[in-house]
Amino acid sequence: MQKGRLEAFSDGVLAIVITIMVLEIKVPHGHELADLKPLIPVVLSYILSFIYLGIYWNNHHHMMHTVKRVSGPILWANLHLLFWLSLVPFVTGWMGENNFAPMTMALYGGILLMAAIAYFILQNLIIQEHGTEGILAKAVGSDFKGKLSPILYILGIASCWINSWISALFYILVALMWLIPDKRIERTLEEEESIN
Amino acid sequence: MQKGRLEAFSDGVLAIVITIMVLEIKVPHGHELADLKPLIPVVLSYILSFIYLGIYWNNHHHMMHTVKRVSGPILWANLHLLFWLSLVPFVTGWMGENNFAPMTMALYGGILLMAAIAYFILQNLIIQEHGTEGILAKAVGSDFKGKLSPILYILGIASCWINSWISALFYILVALMWLIPDKRIERTLEEEESIN
Amino acid sequence: MQKGRLEAFSDGVLAIVITIMVLEIKVPHGHELADLKPLIPVVLSYILSFIYLGIYWNNHHHMMHTVKRVSGPILWANLHLLFWLSLVPFVTGWMGENNFAPMTMALYGGILLMAAIAYFILQNLIIQEHGTEGILAKAVGSDFKGKLSPILYILGIASCWINSWISALFYILVALMWLIPDKRIERTLEEEESIN
Amino acid sequence: MQKGRLEAFSDGVLAIVITIMVLEIKVPHGHELADLKPLIPVVLSYILSFIYLGIYWNNHHHMMHTVKRVSGPILWANLHLLFWLSLVPFVTGWMGENNFAPMTMALYGGILLMAAIAYFILQNLIIQEHGTEGILAKAVGSDFKGKLSPILYILGIASCWINSWISALFYILVALMWLIPDKRIERTLEEEESIN
Numbered sequence: 001m002q003k004g005r006l007e008a009f010s011d012g013v014l015a016i017v018i019t020i021m022v023l024e025i026k027v028p029h030g031h032e033l034a035d036l037k038p039l040i041p042v043v044l045s046y047i048l049s050f051i052y053l054g055i056y057w058n059n060h061h062h063m064m065h066t067v068k069r070v071s072g073p074i075l076w077a078n079l080h081l082l083f084w085l086s087l088v089p090f091v092t093g094w095m096g097e098n099n100f101a102p103m104t105m106a107l108y109g110g111i112l113l114m115a116a117i118a119y120f121i122l123q124n125l126i127i128q129e130h131g132t133e134g135i136l137a138k139a140v141g142s143d144f145k146g147k148l149s150p151i152l153y154i155l156g157i158a159s160c161w162i163n164s165w166i167s168a169l170f171y172i173l174v175a176l177m178w179l180i181p182d183k184r185i186e187r188t189l190e191e192e193e194s195i196n
Numbered sequence: 197m198q199k200g201r202l203e204a205f206s207d208g209v210l211a212i213v214i215t216i217m218v219l220e221i222k223v224p225h226g227h228e229l230a231d232l233k234p235l236i237p238v239v240l241s242y243i244l245s246f247i248y249l250g251i252y253w254n255n256h257h258h259m260m261h262t263v264k265r266v267s268g269p270i271l272w273a274n275l276h277l278l279f280w281l282s283l284v285p286f287v288t289g290w291m292g293e294n295n296f297a298p299m300t301m302a303l304y305g306g307i308l309l310m311a312a313i314a315y316f317i318l319q320n321l322i323i324q325e326h327g328t329e330g331i332l333a334k335a336v337g338s339d340f341k342g343k344l345s346p347i348l349y350i351l352g353i354a355s356c357w358i359n360s361w362i363s364a365l366f367y368i369l370v371a372l373m374w375l376i377p378d379k380r381i382e383r384t385l386e387e388e389e390s391i392n
Numbered sequence: 393m394q395k396g397r398l399e400a401f402s403d404g405v406l407a408i409v410i411t412i413m414v415l416e417i418k419v420p421h422g423h424e425l426a427d428l429k430p431l432i433p434v435v436l437s438y439i440l441s442f443i444y445l446g447i448y449w450n451n452h453h454h455m456m457h458t459v460k461r462v463s464g465p466i467l468w469a470n471l472h473l474l475f476w477l478s479l480v481p482f483v484t485g486w487m488g489e490n491n492f493a494p495m496t497m498a499l500y501g502g503i504l505l506m507a508a509i510a511y512f513i514l515q516n517l518i519i520q521e522h523g524t525e526g527i528l529a530k531a532v533g534s535d536f537k538g539k540l541s542p543i544l545y546i547l548g549i550a551s552c553w554i555n556s557w558i559s560a561l562f563y564i565l566v567a568l569m570w571l572i573p574d575k576r577i578e579r580t581l582e583e584e585e586s587i588n
Numbered sequence: 589m590q591k592g593r594l595e596a597f598s599d600g601v602l603a604i605v606i607t608i609m610v611l612e613i614k615v616p617h618g619h620e621l622a623d624l625k626p627l628i629p630v631v632l633s634y635i636l637s638f639i640y641l642g643i644y645w646n647n648h649h650h651m652m653h654t655v656k657r658v659s660g661p662i663l664w665a666n667l668h669l670l671f672w673l674s675l676v677p678f679v680t681g682w683m684g685e686n687n688f689a690p691m692t693m694a695l696y697g698g699i700l701l702m703a704a705i706a707y708f709i710l711q712n713l714i715i716q717e718h719g720t721e722g723i724l725a726k727a728v729g730s731d732f733k734g735k736l737s738p739i740l741y742i743l744g745i746a747s748c749w750i751n752s753w754i755s756a757l758f759y760i761l762v763a764l765m766w767l768i769p770d771k772r773i774e775r776t777l778e779e780e781e782s783i784n
Contacts, residue, residue, distance in 0.1 A: 005595060005649055007201060012603030015208030019216060020607065022282050024615070027220070027289040031297035050282075054275045061201055076767075079642045086610050086638075093615040101619035179272075203397060211404030215412060218478050223416070223485040227493035246478075250471045257397055375468075399593060407600030411608065414674050419612070419681040423689035442674075446667045453593055571664075 002070045006078060010060060013082045017089060018053045021046055024093035042096035045108075048171065049092040052112065055178045056085060056119070066136040067126055077125050081118040087111050105160035105167045112171065113153040120146055139188040149174050198266045202274060206256060209278045213285060214249045217242055220289035238292035241304075244367065245288040248308065251374045252281060252315070262332040263322055273321050277314040283307050301356035301363045308367065309349040316342055335384040345370050394462045398470060402452060405474045409481060410445045413438055416485035434488035437500075440563065441484040444504065447570045448477060448511070458528040459518055469517050473510040479503050497552035497559045504563065505545040512538055531580040541566050590658045594666060598648060601670045605677060606641045609634055612681035630684035633696075636759065637680040640700065643766045644673060644707070654724040655714055665713050669706040675699050693748035693755045700759065701741040708734055727776040737762050 025042050028035040060081075067074070091111045095104040123146070127137045140146070156170030221238050224231040256277075263270070287307045291300040319342070323333045336342070352366030417434050420427040452473075459466070483503045487496040515538070519529045532538070548562030613630050616623040648669075655662070679699045683692040711734070715725045728734070744758030 002649070002653070005599060008204060008596060009599045009603055009645060011201060011205045012208055012600055013607055015205055016212055016604055016607040017610075018278075019209055019212040019282055020611065022213075022286060023216065023219070023611070025283075025286050027286065027293055031290070031294035031300050033299050036303075047279075050275075050279055054272070057205065058271060058275075061198070065198070075646060076642070079638075079646075082606075083635075083638055086607055087613075090610060090613050090615065094619070097615055098619035103621055104619050107624075204400060207397060207401045208404055211401055212408055214474075215405055215408040215478055218409075218482060219412065219415070221479075221482050223482065223489055227486070227490035227496050229495055232499075243475075246471075246475055250468070253401060254467060254471075257394075261394070400596060403593060403597045404600055407597055408604055410670075411601055411604040411674055414605075414678060415608065415611070417675075417678050419678065419685055423682070423686035423692050425691055428695075439671075442667075442671055446664070449597065450663060450667075453590070457590070 003064065003067055006070050006075065007061075007064055010064075010078060010082060011057070013086065014053060014057045014060075017086055018050060018057075021049055021053075021089040021092055024089060024096065041099045042093075045092045045096035045100075048175065049088050051175050051179070053085065053088060055175065056081075056115070059119075059178070063123060063126065063136060066130070066134065066139070068130060071125075071129060074122065074125050074129065077118070077122040081115065081122055084111055084115040084118050088115075100164040100168065102160045102164060102167075105164050106157045109153050109157040109160070109167065109171060112174075113150055113157070116146075116149050116153060120150075135188055145177055148177070152177075199260065199263055202266050202271065203257075203260055206260075206274060206278060207253070209282065210249060210253045210256075213282055214246060214253075217245055217249075217285040217288055220285060220292065237295045238289070241288045241292035241296075244371065245284050247371050247375070249281065249284060251371065252277075252311070255315075255374070259319060259322065259332060262326070262330065262335070264326060267321075267325060270318065270321050270325065273314070273318040277311060277318055280307055280311040280314050284311075296360040296364065298356045298360060298363075301360050302353045305349050305353040305356070305363065305367060308370075309346055309353070312342075312345050312349060316346075331384050341373055344373070348373075395456065395459055398462050398467065399453075399456055402456075402470060402474060403449070405478065406445060406449045406452075409478055410442060410449075413441055413445075413481040413484055416481060416488065433491045434485075437484045437488035437492075440567065441480050443567050443571070445477065445480060447567065448473075448507070451511075451570070455515060455518065455528060458522070458526065458531070460522060463517075463521055466514065466517050466521065469510070469514040473507060473514055476503055476507040476510050480507075492556040492560065494552045494556060494559075497556050498549045501545050501549040501552070501559065501563060504566075505542055505549070508538075508541050508545060512542075527580050537569055540569070544569075591652065591655055594658050594663065595649075595652055598652075598666060598670060599645070601674065602641060602645045602648075605674055606638060606645075609637055609641075609677040609680055612677060612684065629687045630681075633680045633684035633688075636763065637676050639763050639767070641673065641676060643763065644669075644703070647707075647766070651711060651714065651724060654718070654722065654727070656718060659713075659717055662710065662713050662717065665706070665710040669703065669710055672699055672703040672706050676703075688752040688756065690748045690752060690755075693752050694745045697741050697745040697748070697755065697759060700762075701738055701745070704734075704737050704741060708738075723776050733765055736765070740765075 025039060025046060028039065088111060091104070091108045095101075095108045098104045123136070123140065123143075127134060127140065130136060152170050152174045156167045156174075159170065160167035221235060221242060224235065284307060287300070287304045291297075291304045294300045319332070319336065319339075323330060323336065326332060348366050348370045352363045352370075355366065356363035417431060417438060420431065480503060483496070483500045487493075487500045490496045515528070515532065515535075519526060519532065522528060544562050544566045548559045548566075551562065552559035613627060613634060616627065676699060679692070679696045683689075683696045686692045711724070711728065711731075715722060715728065718724060740758050740762045744755045744762075747758065748755035
C-alpha cells in the first residue's frame with residue numbers, strides 16, 4: 001500500500017508535467033495556417049519531451065514493479081527524480097520558443113542528464129535494498145543503456161555549440177534507444193514467476 | 197496491477213486536459229454582462245471539447261475493462277492516443293478565440309481525426325493480443341461507428357472552407373453518435389459473465 | 393472497479409479545479425504589504441470557492457459510497473456535474489478581480505445553481521437505479537438541504553443588484569448549511585451494517 | 589476505502605500544487621545564459637518549496653497510515669491543511685520574483701506557519717479519535733519537532749526585517765529537521781506488527 005501511494009503520486013506528477021507542457025504552445029493571435037508556423041519548433045520540442053516523459057513513466061512503472069518495500073531513501077530519491085522531470089516543461093518551452101538556440105539545447109540536455117542521474121540513484125537504492133539477487137538487479141544487469149545515456153547527453157550538450165541539429169540528434173538517439181520498453185525486467189519477472 | 201497504473205495515468209492526463217481547457221476562458225477585464233459576449237465562442241468550443249473528452253474517457257474506460265495484460269505496444273499506443281488528446285485544449289482555444297474561423301475548424305477536426313486513428317490503433321492492438329474470440333473483438337464487431345467517424349471528420353475538415361457551421365455540424369454529429377456509451381462492450385461482458 | 397475509476401477521475405478533476413483556482417491569485421509586481429491589498433477580494437472568493445468544492449468533494453464521496461453499479465446515465469450525469477464545477481475557477485476569478493461587482497456575483501450564483509441542479513440529477517439517477525429501499529434513498533429522505541439550496545442561490549442572484557453583500561450572505565449561508573458532512577448517509581450506512 | 593479516496597485526493601492536490609509551482613518559472617525572452625540569471629531566486633524558492641511539499645506529502649503519508657476511520661472532522665482538517673499548502677505556489681512566486689524581499693519572506697513564513705498549525709490540528713484529531721494508545725499517539729510522543737517548527741517559523745518571520753538570509757536560514761533549518769522521514773511512526777508500526 002505504501003508503494004501504491006508512491007506510484008499514484010508519481011503518476012500524478014508525471015501526468016501533470018506532461019500536460020502543462022502543452023500550455024507552452026500558446027494560442028496564436030491570427031487564424032491563418034501561416035500563424036501556426038512560429039509554433040513548429042514549440043510543437044517539435046513538445047513531441048520530444050512527451051516521448052521522454054512517456055519513457056520515464058514507462059520505465060518507472062517497470063522498476064516500481066520490482067519494489068517490495070518503500071524506505072525513506074527510496075521515497076526521497078523518487079522525489080529527486082520528479083524534481084528534475086518537473087523542470088522539463090520549462091526547458092522545453094525555452095528551447096521551443098528560441099528555435100533550438102545553442103544555450104537552450106544545452107540546458108535541455110543538462111536537465112535530461114540530471115534526470116538520468118536521479119533515475120540511476122533511485123535504481124541503485126532499490127537494488128541495494130533488495131539485494132543483488134533481487135529482480136531489478138538481475139534485470140538491469142550491466143545496465144548498458146543506463147550508462148550510455150549520460151555520455152550521449154554530454155555529447156549532445158557539447159555539440160550544441162557546433163550545430164543545434166547534431167545536438168538534437170543525440171537527444172533523439174537516447175529517446176529511440178529507450179523507446180523499446182525495458183524487456184529485461186519483464187523477462188526476468190516472467191522467469192521468476194515460471195520458477196515459483 | 198499493471199493495468200491499474202495505466203488506467204490511473206490515463207485518467208490523470210484526461211482529467212488535467214479537460215480541466216486546463218478552462219484556462220482558455222480568460223477572465224474578462226470589465227464586469228458587465230456585455231464583457232462576457234466575446235467569450236461565447238470560447239465557451240461553446242469548451243462544451244464541445246468537454247463532451248469529446250468525456251466520450252474518450254468513457255470509451256477508454258470500457259475498452260480497458262476488457263484488457264487482461266498490458267504489453268509494451270499497448271502502453272505506447274495508449275500514450276499516442278493521450279498525445280493527440282493533449283492537443284485538444286490548444287485547438288479548442290484557437291477555434292474559440294477566432295470565432296470558428298475556417299482554418300481553426302480544420303485543425304480542430306484534424307486533431308480529432310488523429311485521436312480517432314490513435315484510438316483505432318489501440319483498439320486493434322488489444323484485439324490482436326487477446327484474440328478474435330476476446331471480449332473486445334466480439335463487442336466491437338464490424339465497428340461501424342469507429343469507421344464512420346474518420347469519414348465524418350474529413351467531411352468536417354473539407355466543408356469548413358464552405359461554411360464553418362456545416363463543419364461544426366459534422367463534429368457535433370460524431371459527438372452525438374458516440375454520446376451513447378458503448379453498450380456493445382457492456383452487453384458482451386454481461387453475456388460472458390452469464391455463460392461462466 | 394468501474395466505480396473506482398469514476399471516483400478516481402472525479403477526484404482528479406476536483407483536485408485540479410480546486411488547485412488551478414489558485415492561479416487566479418496573480419503574483420503582484422511590488423513587494424510591499426500594500427501590494428497585496430488588491431488581492432483581498434480575490435483571496436476571499438478563493439476561500440469561498442475552496443469551501444464549496446470541498447463540500448462537493450465530501451458529499452460526492454459519501455454519495456458514491458452508496459453506488460453499487462455505475463450505468464451510462466450515472467456516468468454522464470457525473471460528467472455534467474464536473475462540467476459546472478470546472479467553471480467555478482472562471483467565475484471565482486471574475487468575481488474576485490472585479491471586487492464582487494453585481495453581475496459577477498450573479499454569474500457566480502448561476503454556476504453554483506447549475507452545479508446544484510446537476511448534483512440533484514445525479515442523486516436522483518442513483519436513487520432510481522438502486523430503488524427507494526436503497527441506502528441513498530433512505531439517507532437523503534425528503535432532501536431538505538438539497539431543495540433549499542437552489543432557492544437560496546436564486547435569492548442570492550436576485551439580491552446582488554440591491555447589494556453585493558446580501559448576495560454574498562446567501563452564498564455563505566448555503567456553504568455553512570452544507571459544511572456539516574452528510575451525516576444522514578453515514579448514519580444510514582451504519583444502521584444497514586448493524587442490521588446485516 | 590473511505591481512507592483511500594482521502595489519500596488519493598490529497599495526493600492529487602499535492603501533486604498539482606508541486607507541479608504548478610513550476611509555472612512561476614516563466615520562460616525568459618532571450619536565449620543566452622545571462623537571460624537565466626534573473627531566474628536564480630525563482631528557482632531557489634522553487635527548490636525550497638518543493639522540499640517542503642515533499643516533506644508534507646511524506647509525513648501525511650505516514651500519518652494517514654495509522655488512520656483507521658475517516659470522520660467528518662478529519663476530512664475537513666485535511667482540507668484545511670490542503671488549503672494552506674495550495675497557497676505555497678503563490679508565496680513561492682512572490683518571494684522568488686522579488687528576490688527574497690523582507691515582506692515576501694514574512695508571508696512565506698506565515699503560510700508555512702499556518703500549514704504547520706493545520707497539520708497539528710489534523711494530527712491531534714486523529715490521535716483523539718484513535719485514543720492515546722493508538723499508533724500515532726505513541727509515535728508522535730512529545731512531538732518535539734512539531735512544537736519546535738512554529739517557533740522557528742515565527743523567528744524566521746521576525747528576522748526577515750533584519751536580514752532576509754537569517755530568515756531563510758530558519759526556514760531551511762525547519763526543512764532539514766523534517767527531511768528525515770518520520771521514523772517514529774515507521775518504528776512504532778513495526779513494533780505493533782511484531783507484537784501481533
